[in-house]
Amino acid sequence: MDNLSTTEENYIKTIYHLQQTDSTVSTNDVAAKLNTKAASVTDMLKRLNTKQVLNYEKYKGFSLSNEGEKVALGIVRKHRLWEYFLVEKLQFGWDEVHAIAEELEHITSKLLIERLDNFLGNPKFDPHGDPIPDSNGKIQVQPQINLVDMPIGETAKVSAVGSQSTxxxxLLTHKNIAIGTSITIKKKFSFDNSLEIETNSGQTxxxxxxxxxxxxxxxKSQP
Amino acid sequence: MDNLSTTEENYIKTIYHLQQTDSTVSTNDVAAKLNTKAASVTDMLKRLNTKQVLNYEKYKGFSLSNEGEKVALGIVRKHRLWEYFLVEKLQFGWDEVHAIAEELEHITSKLLIERLDNFLGNPKFDPHGDPIPDSNGKIQVQPQINLVDMPIGETAKVSAVGSQSTxxxxLLTHKNIAIGTSITIKKKFSFDNSLEIETNSGQTxxxxxxxxxxxxxxxKSQP
DNA sequence: TAAATATTTTAGGCAAATCTAAAATATTTA
DNA sequence: TAAATATTTTAGATTTGCCTAAAATATTTA
Structure with a gap:
């Protein structure tokens, strides 16, 4: 399945991301994410169903087919490689790159993305700490946990952030925390659930x- | 004028390029270049006219407005910078980059293209030897002449090629000629109008x- | 210069992607 | 479980971009 419009690709990617977090994905969820109306989503679901990238039964629900998931992973791969390029080579901040990568991810050349991957040194994680699928769609899964779930005394590396807001x-810049920073939990205060932490730069x-x-x-593991 | 679709941008760019060589540009010329029909071109001419990027009078002809020329130069700038990137950083051959750059040239971020320009070292000419407009749309004009018009005994640098065919x-690869190669005219044979030349690598x-x-x-001048 | 030819434009239609308003179906709750 | 509510789908329009066929205008040539 290669003859997909940019719009179709955006629907597939959105459904993919929603499936990652929520167990079921609704027409309304997709509409909200894409800033469009439920009726438009229904139209597209029918199109994607005939294109075999979606399993869809009206009024019952839908999910990506294997083919659809492959397409989604290809787009995610492109998005994250371009983000890496923008941050590492063009000095963008990680909070500035999303919108640009949203456009770049639809460039079609397969060869381009493989050459870009090599040029960047085959990175495994993007600037937000999210994994970059390989050319076969394989994702290197990281066992990630939330910082609040870390036991006292343990150390771990920041690998992702839950939001990409400025x-x-x-705040993170001010506190000197970035992807890759090591953090040790020193204390937990039950009054306000705040945490005392120590970073690898020695600050507490x-x-x-x-x-x-x-x-x-x-x-453990990756950068 | 910023709210232009990719299709509209492609029409503007095509008209710009046709204007560079031909004194007048016809509806049919544009249709031929874009692999479309004259009727479709007329539709678009009317749209571009209302968008102020074109001066158009039906049955009389059309040309880009100042605004339209600015838009065209912006697209050409992006196209050539991306071509430079593809050849210099991703090891593409100069005959492979055109199609990919046709897509990349429509990415909208102004900041992106300025950062890319810096990253590449502010090149003045693309891999085919064509000048790259600066961010104000200024083109560094090279007094280029055709090799057949060079007098015997003179030396000059290859700065552009008339075609980008494989x-x-x-042929050029086999003869060891590239953009930047110095050529001296040694002799002209009127029988078949062939030329004897010497290159900077010493071959004749x-x-x-x-x-x-x-x-x-x-x-003289540029690389 | 008038007729023949070529070019350009209009008229009317189609597909993609979107919308609003109304109808159909599912889910919740009393 | 039946009524109220929420969700999803259909129906019918709109815009962009493109098409074919026919009409209008320009250009060429006899």
């Missing part, structure tokens, strides 16, 4: 529960 | 009139 970036300070909820960590 | 590339050989017609040179 506000969060501002407390962070709010809100901030901790936005941080995901891995015990 | 066949031409094959003859080339056909057909090949000479495909080569453009500059006396």
């Amino acid at each position: 506000e969060l970036l501002e 300070f407390t962070i709010s529960r809100e901030l901790a909820l936005a941080l995901f960590v891995t015990k | 066949e031409l590339l094959e 050989f003859t080339i056909s009139r057909e090949l000479a017609l495909a080569l453009f040179v500059t006396k």
Whole structure:
């Protein structure tokens, strides 16, 4: 399935991402994500169903077919490689790259993306810490946990953030926390659920529960 | 004028390129270049006219407005910068990059293209030797002449080729001629209009009139 | 210059992607 | 479980971009 419009690709990608978090995905969910109306989504679901990338039964629900998932992973791969390029080579901040990558991810050349991958040194994770699927669609799964679920005394590396807002970036920059920063949990305060942490740069300070909820960590493994 | 679709941009770019060579541009010319029909072109001319990028009078003709020319130069800038990127950073051959750049040239971010320009070292000419407009749309004009018009004894640098066909590339590769190669005219044979030339690598050989017609040179200046 | 030819435009239609309003179906709750 | 509510789908329009066939205008040539 290769003859897909940019719009069709965007629907497939959106459904893919929604499926990752929610167990079931509704017409309304898709409409909300894409800033469109439920009726438009229904139209598209029917088109994607005939194109075999979706299993769809009216009024019953829908999910990506294997083919559809492959398409989605291809788009995600392109998106994340371009994000990596923008941050590593063009000095963009990680909070600036999403919109640009949304456009670049629809460039069709297969050869281009393989050459880009090589040029970038075959990165496994994008600037937000999200894994980059390989050319076969395989994703290197990281056992990620939320910072609030880390036991006292343990150390882990920040591997992803729960939001990509400028506000969060501002706070993290100020606290000197980035993807790759090692964090050790020193104390948990039950009064306000704040956490005292120590980073690999030696600083010790407390962070709010809100901030901790936005941080995901891995015990070992990747950058 | 910023809210232009990819299709509209392609029409503007095509009209721009046709205007560069032909003194007048016809509806049929545009249709031929874009592989479409004259009626479709007329539809688009009317749209572009209301969008102020075109001066159009029915049955009389049309040309880009100042605004339209600015748009065209912006697209050409993006196209050539991306071609430069593909050849210099991703190891593509100059005959492979056109189709990919046709897609990349429609990515909208202004900041992206300025950062890309810096990343590439602000190149002034693309891999085919064509000038890259600056961010204000200014083109560095090279006084280019055709190789057949060079007088005997003079030396100049290959700055552009008249075609981007794979066949031409094959021949040039075999003869060791590339953008930047210095060529001195040694002799002209009136029998078949072939030329004996010497290149900066010291080789001396003859080339056909057909090949000479495909080569453009500059006396001094740029790479 | 008038007729023949070529070019351009209009008229009317089609497909993709979207919308609003109304109808059909599912789910919730009293 | 039946009524109320929420969700999803259909029906019918709209816009963009393209098409064919026919009409209008320009250009060429006899």
